[in-house]
Amino acid sequence: MEKQRETYREEAYELLGELETSLLELEETPEDAELIGRVFRALHTIKGSGAMFGFDDIAAFTHEVETVFDMVRDGKIAVTEQLINLALSARDRIKAMLDGDGLPADPDETHEQKERDKSQSEIIAALRSLIPGSQIPKAPETKVPEHEDKKMETAEDAKAAALSGTETETAPSVTYRIRFHPGRDIFSNGTNPILLLNELRELGEANIVAQTDAIPLLRDYDPDACYTYWDIILTTRKGLNPIRDVFIFVEDECKIAIEVIDEEGESEEGIDYQKLGEILIARGDISTETLKQVLRHQKRIGEMLVEKKVVDRGMIESALAEQEHVKKKRSIRKETFMASSIRVPAERLDALVDLVGELVTVQARLTQKAFSGNDPELLSVAEEVERLTGELRDKTMSIRMLPIGTLFNKFKRLVRDLAGELKKEVALEIEGGDTELDKTMIEKLNDPLVHLIRNVLDHGIEPPDLREAIGKSRCGTLRLSAEHSGAEVLIRVGCDGAGIDTVAVRAKAVEKGLVSPDAQLSEREIFSLIFEPGFSTAKKVSDVSGRGVGLDVVKRTVESLRGSVEIASKRGVGTVTTLKLPLTLAIIDGLMVKIGEAYFVAPLSVVEECVELSHEELVRAKRRNMMSFRGKIIPYLSLRELFLTEGKAPDVEQIIIAEAKDSRVGFGVDQVIGQYQTVIKALGKMYKHIEGISGATILGDGTVALILDAGRLIHLAESGK
Amino acid sequence: MDLNIESDNSGILTLDGELTIARTEELRAMLISALENAGSVHVRFKNITDVDLSCLQIFCSAHRSAIDMNKSLTISRKGSEVFRRAAEAAGFSRKKGCILDFEDSCLWIEGGS
Known part of the structure; x- marks a missing residue:
């Protein structure tokens, strides 16, 4: 029974998501019979299955909402803002009941439980008052009427x-x-x-x-x-x-x-x-x-x-x-x-990815062995295993992929509620909702996106009267979009709001001591100040964009996902924040390099080219931390020196030219080994704070190679620290 | 209801209005008369407003009688949507005719006359 209850809970959460989306759409098109039908069906299923699996409270409560929507379906009650608000509150109530199990209340009710029941009865009373010819609202029943909803224990x-x-x-x-x-x-x-x-x-x-x-x-x-x-x-x-x-x-x-x-x-x-x-x-x-x-x-x-x-x-x-x-x-x-599809617990998928990861490692080992052994038969088997492993890896990864629309749709409610709270008019536009992204990535993107959306609504989009006064439409637009760009996904949060006031940002940064008063900063550099810890230009603390925690949280989270954040803004026109993220967190294509006796892997996506420096050029580069590349001077960083590698450096150093955030940096390594499919393993808490390293991978022969954190290393090289 | 016997011994029975149990007796008499007086009978519909089961049955009976008398009886189902719908609602549509229908002249064969 517990397993079925768990399945019910999962399905109910999904239905609640659908319910919310349908209600929000219904608010836009109140006459849409198809949407009314969808709302009714979601409620009907939540109620019916709830009663079947012992969620009596949920069934009884949902029954009240369903009754009203049955009448809406029959054209006896009109869809109004009040109804949508009530239905959304009811939806939240059902979710809270699900979170709290929805089992019959304990006789020793806590204060919170009593409060919960109170808000439940308020919603029911308000819903009943919508029913034409309804009398003074009856006290809420905690049981589903006997003749309507028999508790069905089993199939x-x-x-x-x-x-x-x-x-x-x-x-x-x-x-x-x-x-x-x-x-x-x-x-x-x-x-x-x-x-x-x-x-x-x-x-x-x-x-x-x-x-x-x-x-x-x-x-x-x-x-x-x-x-x-x-x-x-x-x-x-x-x-x-x-x-x-x-x-x-x-x-x-x-x-x-x-x-x-x-x-x-x-x-x-x-x-x-x-x-x-x-x-x-x-x-x-x-x-x-x-x-x-x-x-x-x-x-x-x-x-x-x-x-x-x-x-x-x-x-x-x-x-x-x-x-x-x-x-x-x-x-x-x-x-x-x-x-039909089947429901699989996420942990099983994770376990499958881990296994595929190990298989990829073993396969790499087999390929290495086959190449060194000079046995044509073994070589052919190794190639076949490599092909199959590649396919298995891709298929496994694709199972974990989810459309980002599932996440975007959740924000409809957030935008609606926030706009109401701030007394602003905001229309949410979603583009590229079917862009697929790793499940874990989607889960982790929730908080940064909520933060960005809150900021756009709070600081970006102007109040309706002001918008009208400056010749804009009263209703601002918040645009969420996603698109694939090579092995990356670009997620944009854009608005047609006020744009970033660079003068104000700069002044605030000087005030906070983030930059010196005489610093010459480009527009891009000023924008990036917004992501510095503790930065906030809001004159007063609001509930919406938080207590000035700032967007540094967004930046940190995105970087922990091996991504980056960029802002483009024009005063009076709007702002677009772009999150650039890898498709998956589990396996990457890497470039393996050797420094001393240790192996490192650089994400192939940032590697632009590999070059060699002669002894003289190398000496010069090391002295100035700069090198010449295709007629341009770019920062140079010797990884051998950075990682304090022991032993004699080779005469000729190989340089990886990495590109990220529109800048190029040369990283000196002893030897470039070649392309390597890398299964990323976390380093664990102990090594979490090591700069320049984002994880580790196990090589074919069992040794560990560290994965270079390209973004951080580029930052280090640029800052010359 | 109107029966016309042509010079080639073919008869055209034109039916109109309501074809319900109230007119079954009349319809039976007309069909008997048509089959007795003509070698082949074709039933035509004109402004049919209602058709019920008693009427559908009697066409079946008339068709059997025609076979029994070595004559032919055809109807233009396509001529009346009301008739076609009634036949379909009563489950009369067929892929093959009944046990007596050796020439596939069954009135209810789908896509038939």
Whole structure:
């Protein structure tokens, strides 16, 4: 049961996400029936499954919201801002209940629990007041009304509910064979059998074949008699009772036989259904003996039966229809099963990535061995293993990829609420929501993006009156976008707000002692000051952009993800903050280098070129910490010196030209080994603060190579520290 | 209801208005008369407003009677959407004709006349 509860919780969180998105969209287009339907369905499922898995509080509370949206669906209640606000509060309440398990409250309720119940009852009262003709709001019920929501403990109960006629999301789809044989004088009491057939059609997918074999010639024909009877194959989730109800007024004068012939969830070996002869025997239209006799002739069974005048063609027709109907149903079920997704705990995926990482390492070792051994057969096996490992790595990585839209959509609510709080008008535009990014990365990006969005709303977008006064539209635009750029993802947070006041930023930086008053700073350098710790230009502390914690948190987080932050801004036009991030945190393509006896890996994405410096050039470069590269002077940093490597340096040093943040730096290493697929391992807490190193990887022979933190090293080289 | 016997011994029975149980007796008589007086009968629909099961059945009966009398009976289902829909709702549509229909002239074969 606990496992199912956990699954329910996961699904409910997803549904709450959908609910929030739909409510926000509904606010924009209140008439959209499809959106109203989506809101209702989400609530209905949260309630139904909640009751099934023992989340009675959630089911009871959601029932109230669902009731209101049922009326919205029927056009009895209009979608208003008040309704959306209430529904969003209810959604938050449900989430809080889920977080807190949603189990019935403890008798020794804490103060918080009492507060929680209070806000719950306030929401319910407000929702009830929206119902037309509602009286003074009733006290909230903690239980779901007995007749509406039976607590369903098991799947068996759900099935029982289906059979008793209560349609639930989990009720199995059952196919029935119905033979409806009305009495001859059924017309005399005004019954129209076609209407009954239509009622059956409304219950599900029906295949109806009229049997006409009893219709006599005109001379014997009684105009008031009903000679037709029907074979109906009906697939429905509504159970048996509603089918019986269709015939409730005519059952005394009709012969009605209903049998289950196919059921969802039955063990199925394939889509094949009974053969024609088997169906006819099962229906009692022919006997096994008759079938055997007819089978002796090697003709098609249907034709033979008709020729022998054992059955009428109509019977063959309906039997074939039954065969086709069930085959189709089973085929759809099989396809649905094949196409459906499965839910896997994230830890298992992480474990899989770890295993693939180890496999990549072992494969590297195998390749190394194969190359040194000069054995063509081993070499070919190694190449094959390399290919397969590469594919496995890519597939595994792609499983971890999620569209960033899942994260972006969460911000709709944040923007709406913040704009309301700040009394600003803001429209959120999302672009590239389907851009995929590593799951861990998406999780870690939440906080930096929230911080950036808060800043845009607080400092960027002007109040509506001011915007109007300066000739802008009253409603500001916050644009979230994502796009792939090579092995990186660019995430932009842009706005058409006031832009950054470079003079104010500079003055603040001087005041805070971040720069000297006479420092000559470029626009870019001034922008980068915003990311310095403790920097804040807000004149007063607001709840929205925090207590001046500053954007340094954003920068730190993004850099910990091996990414970078850049700002572009124009006064009066707007600001765009770009986060540049690698696609994945787990495996990178690296360039392996050797310094002394130690191996290091530089991310290949920053390596532009490798060059060699002669002895004289090297001496010069070391003296000035600068080197000449393609006619330009760039900073030079000897990694041998930086890492205090022991032993004699080689005469000729190789230089990696790395490029990041629009600047180039030359890093001196002893030897460039070559490209290396690097599985990144964290260094652990002890080594977390070592500058210039971002992680480690294990090489084919088991030795450890450190991964260079290119961004930090470039910063070190540029600052000349 | 109107029956016209042409010079080539073919009869055209034109039906209009409501084809419901109230007119089944009348319809039966017309069909008998048509089949007795013509070698082949074609039923045409004009402004049909309602069709019920009793009427659908009687066409089946008329078709069987025609086969029994070695004559032919055809209807233009496409001529009336009301008729076509009623036949479909009553589950009369067929891929093959009944046990008596050796020439695939069944009135209910899908895509038929």
